[in-house]
Amino acid sequence: GAGVSQSPSNKVTEKGKDVELRCDPISGHTALYWYRQRLGQGLEFLIYFQGNSAPxxxxxxxxxxxxxxxxxxxxxxxxxxxxxxxxxxxxxASTQGAPRTQYFGPGTRLLVL
Amino acid sequence: QQPVQSPQAVILREGEDAVINCSSSKALYSVHWYRQKHGEAPVFLMILLKGGEQKGHEKISASFNEKKQQSSLYLTASQLSYSGTYFCGTADNTDKLIFGTGTRLQVFP
Structure with a gap:
Protein backbone atom coordinates (compact mmCIF):
# COMPACT_ATOMS: atom_id res chain seq x y z
CA GLY A 1 0.00 0.00 0.00
CA ALA A 2 1.49 3.27 1.16
CA GLY A 3 5.18 3.99 1.45
CA VAL A 4 7.51 3.49 4.38
CA SER A 5 6.23 5.15 7.52
CA GLN A 6 8.14 6.11 10.64
CA SER A 7 7.06 7.25 14.06
CA PRO A 8 7.35 9.51 15.84
CA SER A 9 8.21 12.18 13.29
CA ASN A 10 9.93 14.21 16.00
CA LYS A 11 11.24 13.24 19.40
CA VAL A 12 12.76 15.45 22.05
CA THR A 13 14.25 13.67 25.03
CA GLU A 14 16.53 14.32 27.93
CA LYS A 15 20.04 12.98 28.11
CA GLY A 16 20.08 9.55 29.72
CA LYS A 17 16.56 8.55 28.70
CA ASP A 18 15.77 5.63 26.40
CA VAL A 19 13.95 6.13 23.09
CA GLU A 20 12.22 3.80 20.65
CA LEU A 21 11.85 4.63 16.99
CA ARG A 22 9.48 2.70 14.80
CA CYS A 23 9.55 1.82 11.10
CA ASP A 24 6.74 0.28 9.07
CA PRO A 25 8.16 -0.93 5.75
CA ILE A 26 6.30 -1.35 2.50
CA SER A 27 4.28 -4.55 2.60
CA GLY A 28 6.16 -7.44 1.01
CA HIS A 29 9.58 -5.82 1.27
CA THR A 30 12.00 -8.35 2.67
CA ALA A 31 14.90 -6.04 3.48
CA LEU A 32 14.93 -3.15 5.93
CA TYR A 33 17.69 -0.67 6.71
CA TRP A 34 18.28 1.93 9.39
CA TYR A 35 20.47 4.97 8.76
CA ARG A 36 21.49 7.95 10.84
CA GLN A 37 21.94 11.39 9.32
CA ARG A 38 23.44 14.14 11.42
CA LEU A 39 22.76 17.74 10.42
CA GLY A 40 24.39 18.50 7.09
CA GLN A 41 26.03 15.09 6.94
CA GLY A 42 25.65 11.95 4.87
CA LEU A 43 23.75 8.74 5.49
CA GLU A 44 25.44 6.56 8.09
CA PHE A 45 24.51 2.86 7.87
CA LEU A 46 23.37 1.40 11.19
CA ILE A 47 21.76 -2.00 10.70
CA TYR A 48 20.27 -4.17 7.97
CA PHE A 49 17.62 -6.91 8.13
CA GLN A 50 17.09 -9.35 5.27
CA GLY A 51 14.28 -11.87 5.65
CA ASN A 52 14.99 -14.40 8.36
CA SER A 53 18.77 -14.03 8.17
CA ALA A 54 20.75 -12.70 11.11
CA PRO A 55 20.81 -8.90 10.92
CA ALA A 93 14.37 2.25 4.16
CA SER A 94 12.90 -0.95 2.77
CA THR A 95 13.46 -2.89 -0.42
CA GLN A 96 12.42 -6.15 -1.99
CA GLY A 97 16.03 -7.22 -1.99
CA ALA A 98 19.32 -6.21 -3.53
CA PRO A 99 20.03 -4.60 -5.81
CA ARG A 100 16.57 -3.06 -5.81
CA THR A 101 15.48 0.46 -5.08
CA GLN A 102 15.50 1.53 -1.45
CA TYR A 103 12.35 3.38 -0.44
CA PHE A 104 12.97 5.77 2.42
CA GLY A 105 10.61 6.79 5.16
CA PRO A 106 10.27 10.44 6.21
CA GLY A 107 12.60 9.92 9.15
CA THR A 108 12.43 10.61 12.87
CA ARG A 109 14.16 13.77 14.06
CA LEU A 110 15.67 13.05 17.45
CA LEU A 111 16.87 15.85 19.68
CA VAL A 112 18.63 14.97 22.92
CA LEU A 113 18.81 17.86 25.35
CA GLN B 1 34.82 1.61 3.01
CA GLN B 2 32.51 4.58 2.44
CA PRO B 3 32.56 5.63 -1.23
CA VAL B 4 34.04 9.04 -1.90
CA GLN B 5 32.15 11.57 -3.96
CA SER B 6 33.54 14.54 -5.82
CA PRO B 7 33.10 17.39 -5.95
CA GLN B 8 31.71 18.10 -2.49
CA ALA B 9 29.63 20.98 -3.82
CA VAL B 10 28.58 22.37 -7.17
CA ILE B 11 26.98 25.72 -8.01
CA LEU B 12 25.32 26.03 -11.41
CA ARG B 13 23.21 28.41 -13.44
CA GLU B 14 20.09 26.98 -15.02
CA GLY B 15 20.96 25.19 -18.25
CA GLU B 16 24.52 24.31 -17.26
CA ASP B 17 25.87 20.77 -17.01
CA ALA B 18 27.47 18.97 -14.08
CA VAL B 19 29.21 15.67 -13.37
CA ILE B 20 29.31 14.01 -9.96
CA ASN B 21 31.76 11.19 -9.36
CA CYS B 22 31.64 8.28 -6.93
CA SER B 23 34.67 6.08 -6.18
CA SER B 24 34.95 2.99 -4.05
CA SER B 25 37.94 1.06 -2.72
CA LYS B 26 35.95 -2.18 -2.88
CA ALA B 27 34.76 -4.30 -5.79
CA LEU B 28 31.23 -3.27 -6.65
CA TYR B 29 28.16 -5.16 -7.75
CA SER B 30 25.87 -2.20 -8.12
CA VAL B 31 25.74 1.56 -7.73
CA HIS B 32 22.64 3.48 -6.69
CA TRP B 33 22.06 7.22 -7.03
CA TYR B 34 19.70 9.22 -4.79
CA ARG B 35 18.81 12.87 -4.46
CA GLN B 36 17.84 14.45 -1.15
CA LYS B 37 16.22 17.86 -0.87
CA HIS B 38 16.57 19.84 2.33
CA GLY B 39 14.42 18.40 5.11
CA GLU B 40 13.21 15.49 3.01
CA ALA B 41 14.09 11.82 2.66
CA PRO B 42 16.38 10.64 -0.15
CA VAL B 43 14.62 9.82 -3.41
CA PHE B 44 15.79 7.13 -5.80
CA LEU B 45 17.18 8.19 -9.17
CA MET B 46 18.66 5.04 -10.71
CA ILE B 47 20.55 1.79 -10.19
CA LEU B 48 23.45 0.59 -12.31
CA LEU B 49 24.62 -3.01 -12.28
CA LYS B 50 28.13 -4.23 -13.05
CA GLY B 51 28.83 -4.53 -16.73
CA GLY B 52 29.59 -0.89 -17.43
CA GLU B 53 26.03 -0.05 -18.28
CA GLN B 54 24.75 3.42 -18.66
CA LYS B 55 21.33 4.62 -17.73
CA GLY B 56 19.35 7.76 -18.24
CA HIS B 57 16.36 9.48 -16.78
CA GLU B 58 15.29 12.58 -18.68
CA LYS B 59 18.38 14.78 -18.60
CA ILE B 60 20.09 12.83 -15.83
CA SER B 61 22.24 9.85 -16.79
CA ALA B 62 24.93 7.75 -15.16
CA SER B 63 27.71 5.35 -15.99
CA PHE B 64 29.35 2.58 -14.01
CA ASN B 65 32.89 1.35 -14.60
CA GLU B 66 33.26 -1.75 -12.43
CA LYS B 67 36.96 -2.17 -13.23
CA LYS B 68 37.73 1.29 -11.92
CA GLN B 69 35.13 0.90 -9.18
CA GLN B 70 33.69 4.24 -10.18
CA SER B 71 30.38 5.71 -11.21
CA SER B 72 29.53 9.13 -12.58
CA LEU B 73 26.23 10.98 -12.60
CA TYR B 74 25.68 13.42 -15.47
CA LEU B 75 23.20 16.28 -15.20
CA THR B 76 22.63 18.13 -18.44
CA ALA B 77 20.81 21.42 -18.97
CA SER B 78 20.23 21.66 -15.23
CA GLN B 79 16.91 22.87 -13.86
CA LEU B 80 16.12 24.58 -10.57
CA SER B 81 14.48 21.34 -9.41
CA TYR B 82 17.85 19.56 -9.61
CA SER B 83 19.05 21.36 -6.50
CA GLY B 84 19.72 19.06 -3.57
CA THR B 85 22.34 16.69 -2.21
CA TYR B 86 23.23 13.72 -4.37
CA PHE B 87 24.34 10.47 -2.80
CA CYS B 88 25.76 7.40 -4.43
CA GLY B 89 25.24 4.09 -2.70
CA THR B 90 27.46 1.13 -3.43
CA ALA B 91 26.91 -2.57 -2.88
CA ASP B 92 29.37 -5.44 -3.17
CA ASN B 93 28.23 -9.06 -3.39
CA THR B 94 26.21 -8.65 -0.21
CA ASP B 95 22.95 -6.78 0.04
CA LYS B 96 24.28 -3.98 2.18
CA LEU B 97 24.24 -0.51 0.64
CA ILE B 98 26.82 2.01 1.83
CA PHE B 99 26.23 5.64 0.93
CA GLY B 100 28.86 8.10 -0.21
CA THR B 101 29.85 11.40 1.31
CA GLY B 102 27.33 13.39 -0.73
CA THR B 103 27.56 16.22 -3.26
CA ARG B 104 25.58 19.40 -2.65
CA LEU B 105 24.22 20.87 -5.89
CA GLN B 106 22.68 24.32 -6.14
CA VAL B 107 21.10 25.61 -9.34
CA PHE B 108 20.39 29.33 -9.62
CA PRO B 109 18.20 31.10 -12.19
Missing part, protein backbone atom coordinates in the same frame (compact mmCIF):
# COMPACT_ATOMS: atom_id res chain seq x y z
CA UNK A 56 23.97 -7.06 9.90
CA UNK A 57 24.66 -4.90 12.94
CA UNK A 58 28.08 -3.72 11.84
CA UNK A 59 27.06 -0.06 11.70
CA UNK A 60 25.67 0.30 15.21
CA UNK A 61 27.89 2.90 16.92
CA UNK A 62 27.71 1.47 20.44
CA UNK A 63 25.97 -1.13 22.55
CA UNK A 64 23.43 1.53 23.52
CA UNK A 65 21.90 0.99 20.07
CA UNK A 66 19.81 -2.05 19.22
CA UNK A 67 17.15 -2.94 16.71
CA UNK A 68 14.59 -5.64 16.22
CA UNK A 69 12.37 -6.70 13.40
CA UNK A 70 9.39 -9.01 13.61
CA UNK A 71 9.37 -11.21 10.54
CA UNK A 72 9.15 -9.01 7.48
CA UNK A 73 7.19 -6.26 9.15
CA UNK A 74 7.73 -3.57 11.72
CA UNK A 75 11.18 -2.70 13.02
CA UNK A 76 12.09 -0.84 16.19
CA UNK A 77 15.37 0.98 16.79
CA UNK A 78 16.10 1.50 20.47
CA UNK A 79 18.66 3.91 21.86
CA UNK A 80 19.40 3.49 25.55
CA UNK A 81 20.81 6.19 27.81
CA UNK A 82 20.69 8.77 25.03
CA UNK A 83 23.55 11.23 24.61
CA UNK A 84 23.54 14.62 22.92
CA UNK A 85 25.61 13.22 20.03
CA UNK A 86 22.70 10.88 19.26
CA UNK A 87 20.75 13.90 17.99
CA UNK A 88 20.10 13.26 14.31
CA UNK A 89 17.49 12.20 11.79
CA UNK A 90 17.01 8.44 11.82
CA UNK A 91 15.91 7.12 8.44
CA UNK A 92 14.46 3.75 7.64
Missing amino acids: DKSGLPSDRFSAERTGESVSTLTIQRTQQEDSAVYLC
Whole structure:
Protein backbone atom coordinates (compact mmCIF):
# COMPACT_ATOMS: atom_id res chain seq x y z
CA GLY A 1 0.00 0.00 0.00
CA ALA A 2 1.49 3.27 1.16
CA GLY A 3 5.18 3.99 1.45
CA VAL A 4 7.51 3.49 4.38
CA SER A 5 6.23 5.15 7.52
CA GLN A 6 8.14 6.11 10.64
CA SER A 7 7.06 7.25 14.06
CA PRO A 8 7.35 9.51 15.84
CA SER A 9 8.21 12.18 13.29
CA ASN A 10 9.93 14.21 16.00
CA LYS A 11 11.24 13.24 19.40
CA VAL A 12 12.76 15.45 22.05
CA THR A 13 14.25 13.67 25.03
CA GLU A 14 16.53 14.32 27.93
CA LYS A 15 20.04 12.98 28.11
CA GLY A 16 20.08 9.55 29.72
CA LYS A 17 16.56 8.55 28.70
CA ASP A 18 15.77 5.63 26.40
CA VAL A 19 13.95 6.13 23.09
CA GLU A 20 12.22 3.80 20.65
CA LEU A 21 11.85 4.63 16.99
CA ARG A 22 9.48 2.70 14.80
CA CYS A 23 9.55 1.82 11.10
CA ASP A 24 6.74 0.28 9.07
CA PRO A 25 8.16 -0.93 5.75
CA ILE A 26 6.30 -1.35 2.50
CA SER A 27 4.28 -4.55 2.60
CA GLY A 28 6.16 -7.44 1.01
CA HIS A 29 9.58 -5.82 1.27
CA THR A 30 12.00 -8.35 2.67
CA ALA A 31 14.90 -6.04 3.48
CA LEU A 32 14.93 -3.15 5.93
CA TYR A 33 17.69 -0.67 6.71
CA TRP A 34 18.28 1.93 9.39
CA TYR A 35 20.47 4.97 8.76
CA ARG A 36 21.49 7.95 10.84
CA GLN A 37 21.94 11.39 9.32
CA ARG A 38 23.44 14.14 11.42
CA LEU A 39 22.76 17.74 10.42
CA GLY A 40 24.39 18.50 7.09
CA GLN A 41 26.03 15.09 6.94
CA GLY A 42 25.65 11.95 4.87
CA LEU A 43 23.75 8.74 5.49
CA GLU A 44 25.44 6.56 8.09
CA PHE A 45 24.51 2.86 7.87
CA LEU A 46 23.37 1.40 11.19
CA ILE A 47 21.76 -2.00 10.70
CA TYR A 48 20.27 -4.17 7.97
CA PHE A 49 17.62 -6.91 8.13
CA GLN A 50 17.09 -9.35 5.27
CA GLY A 51 14.28 -11.87 5.65
CA ASN A 52 14.99 -14.40 8.36
CA SER A 53 18.77 -14.03 8.17
CA ALA A 54 20.75 -12.70 11.11
CA PRO A 55 20.81 -8.90 10.92
CA ASP A 56 23.97 -7.06 9.90
CA LYS A 57 24.66 -4.90 12.94
CA SER A 58 28.08 -3.72 11.84
CA GLY A 59 27.06 -0.06 11.70
CA LEU A 60 25.67 0.30 15.21
CA PRO A 61 27.89 2.90 16.92
CA SER A 62 27.71 1.47 20.44
CA ASP A 63 25.97 -1.13 22.55
CA ARG A 64 23.43 1.53 23.52
CA PHE A 65 21.90 0.99 20.07
CA SER A 66 19.81 -2.05 19.22
CA ALA A 67 17.15 -2.94 16.71
CA GLU A 68 14.59 -5.64 16.22
CA ARG A 69 12.37 -6.70 13.40
CA THR A 70 9.39 -9.01 13.61
CA GLY A 71 9.37 -11.21 10.54
CA GLU A 72 9.15 -9.01 7.48
CA SER A 73 7.19 -6.26 9.15
CA VAL A 74 7.73 -3.57 11.72
CA SER A 75 11.18 -2.70 13.02
CA THR A 76 12.09 -0.84 16.19
CA LEU A 77 15.37 0.98 16.79
CA THR A 78 16.10 1.50 20.47
CA ILE A 79 18.66 3.91 21.86
CA GLN A 80 19.40 3.49 25.55
CA ARG A 81 20.81 6.19 27.81
CA THR A 82 20.69 8.77 25.03
CA GLN A 83 23.55 11.23 24.61
CA GLN A 84 23.54 14.62 22.92
CA GLU A 85 25.61 13.22 20.03
CA ASP A 86 22.70 10.88 19.26
CA SER A 87 20.75 13.90 17.99
CA ALA A 88 20.10 13.26 14.31
CA VAL A 89 17.49 12.20 11.79
CA TYR A 90 17.01 8.44 11.82
CA LEU A 91 15.91 7.12 8.44
CA CYS A 92 14.46 3.75 7.64
CA ALA A 93 14.37 2.25 4.16
CA SER A 94 12.90 -0.95 2.77
CA THR A 95 13.46 -2.89 -0.42
CA GLN A 96 12.42 -6.15 -1.99
CA GLY A 97 16.03 -7.22 -1.99
CA ALA A 98 19.32 -6.21 -3.53
CA PRO A 99 20.03 -4.60 -5.81
CA ARG A 100 16.57 -3.06 -5.81
CA THR A 101 15.48 0.46 -5.08
CA GLN A 102 15.50 1.53 -1.45
CA TYR A 103 12.35 3.38 -0.44
CA PHE A 104 12.97 5.77 2.42
CA GLY A 105 10.61 6.79 5.16
CA PRO A 106 10.27 10.44 6.21
CA GLY A 107 12.60 9.92 9.15
CA THR A 108 12.43 10.61 12.87
CA ARG A 109 14.16 13.77 14.06
CA LEU A 110 15.67 13.05 17.45
CA LEU A 111 16.87 15.85 19.68
CA VAL A 112 18.63 14.97 22.92
CA LEU A 113 18.81 17.86 25.35
CA GLN B 1 34.82 1.61 3.01
CA GLN B 2 32.51 4.58 2.44
CA PRO B 3 32.56 5.63 -1.23
CA VAL B 4 34.04 9.04 -1.90
CA GLN B 5 32.15 11.57 -3.96
CA SER B 6 33.54 14.54 -5.82
CA PRO B 7 33.10 17.39 -5.95
CA GLN B 8 31.71 18.10 -2.49
CA ALA B 9 29.63 20.98 -3.82
CA VAL B 10 28.58 22.37 -7.17
CA ILE B 11 26.98 25.72 -8.01
CA LEU B 12 25.32 26.03 -11.41
CA ARG B 13 23.21 28.41 -13.44
CA GLU B 14 20.09 26.98 -15.02
CA GLY B 15 20.96 25.19 -18.25
CA GLU B 16 24.52 24.31 -17.26
CA ASP B 17 25.87 20.77 -17.01
CA ALA B 18 27.47 18.97 -14.08
CA VAL B 19 29.21 15.67 -13.37
CA ILE B 20 29.31 14.01 -9.96
CA ASN B 21 31.76 11.19 -9.36
CA CYS B 22 31.64 8.28 -6.93
CA SER B 23 34.67 6.08 -6.18
CA SER B 24 34.95 2.99 -4.05
CA SER B 25 37.94 1.06 -2.72
CA LYS B 26 35.95 -2.18 -2.88
CA ALA B 27 34.76 -4.30 -5.79
CA LEU B 28 31.23 -3.27 -6.65
CA TYR B 29 28.16 -5.16 -7.75
CA SER B 30 25.87 -2.20 -8.12
CA VAL B 31 25.74 1.56 -7.73
CA HIS B 32 22.64 3.48 -6.69
CA TRP B 33 22.06 7.22 -7.03
CA TYR B 34 19.70 9.22 -4.79
CA ARG B 35 18.81 12.87 -4.46
CA GLN B 36 17.84 14.45 -1.15
CA LYS B 37 16.22 17.86 -0.87
CA HIS B 38 16.57 19.84 2.33
CA GLY B 39 14.42 18.40 5.11
CA GLU B 40 13.21 15.49 3.01
CA ALA B 41 14.09 11.82 2.66
CA PRO B 42 16.38 10.64 -0.15
CA VAL B 43 14.62 9.82 -3.41
CA PHE B 44 15.79 7.13 -5.80
CA LEU B 45 17.18 8.19 -9.17
CA MET B 46 18.66 5.04 -10.71
CA ILE B 47 20.55 1.79 -10.19
CA LEU B 48 23.45 0.59 -12.31
CA LEU B 49 24.62 -3.01 -12.28
CA LYS B 50 28.13 -4.23 -13.05
CA GLY B 51 28.83 -4.53 -16.73
CA GLY B 52 29.59 -0.89 -17.43
CA GLU B 53 26.03 -0.05 -18.28
CA GLN B 54 24.75 3.42 -18.66
CA LYS B 55 21.33 4.62 -17.73
CA GLY B 56 19.35 7.76 -18.24
CA HIS B 57 16.36 9.48 -16.78
CA GLU B 58 15.29 12.58 -18.68
CA LYS B 59 18.38 14.78 -18.60
CA ILE B 60 20.09 12.83 -15.83
CA SER B 61 22.24 9.85 -16.79
CA ALA B 62 24.93 7.75 -15.16
CA SER B 63 27.71 5.35 -15.99
CA PHE B 64 29.35 2.58 -14.01
CA ASN B 65 32.89 1.35 -14.60
CA GLU B 66 33.26 -1.75 -12.43
CA LYS B 67 36.96 -2.17 -13.23
CA LYS B 68 37.73 1.29 -11.92
CA GLN B 69 35.13 0.90 -9.18
CA GLN B 70 33.69 4.24 -10.18
CA SER B 71 30.38 5.71 -11.21
CA SER B 72 29.53 9.13 -12.58
CA LEU B 73 26.23 10.98 -12.60
CA TYR B 74 25.68 13.42 -15.47
CA LEU B 75 23.20 16.28 -15.20
CA THR B 76 22.63 18.13 -18.44
CA ALA B 77 20.81 21.42 -18.97
CA SER B 78 20.23 21.66 -15.23
CA GLN B 79 16.91 22.87 -13.86
CA LEU B 80 16.12 24.58 -10.57
CA SER B 81 14.48 21.34 -9.41
CA TYR B 82 17.85 19.56 -9.61
CA SER B 83 19.05 21.36 -6.50
CA GLY B 84 19.72 19.06 -3.57
CA THR B 85 22.34 16.69 -2.21
CA TYR B 86 23.23 13.72 -4.37
CA PHE B 87 24.34 10.47 -2.80
CA CYS B 88 25.76 7.40 -4.43
CA GLY B 89 25.24 4.09 -2.70
CA THR B 90 27.46 1.13 -3.43
CA ALA B 91 26.91 -2.57 -2.88
CA ASP B 92 29.37 -5.44 -3.17
CA ASN B 93 28.23 -9.06 -3.39
CA THR B 94 26.21 -8.65 -0.21
CA ASP B 95 22.95 -6.78 0.04
CA LYS B 96 24.28 -3.98 2.18
CA LEU B 97 24.24 -0.51 0.64
CA ILE B 98 26.82 2.01 1.83
CA PHE B 99 26.23 5.64 0.93
CA GLY B 100 28.86 8.10 -0.21
CA THR B 101 29.85 11.40 1.31
CA GLY B 102 27.33 13.39 -0.73
CA THR B 103 27.56 16.22 -3.26
CA ARG B 104 25.58 19.40 -2.65
CA LEU B 105 24.22 20.87 -5.89
CA GLN B 106 22.68 24.32 -6.14
CA VAL B 107 21.10 25.61 -9.34
CA PHE B 108 20.39 29.33 -9.62
CA PRO B 109 18.20 31.10 -12.19
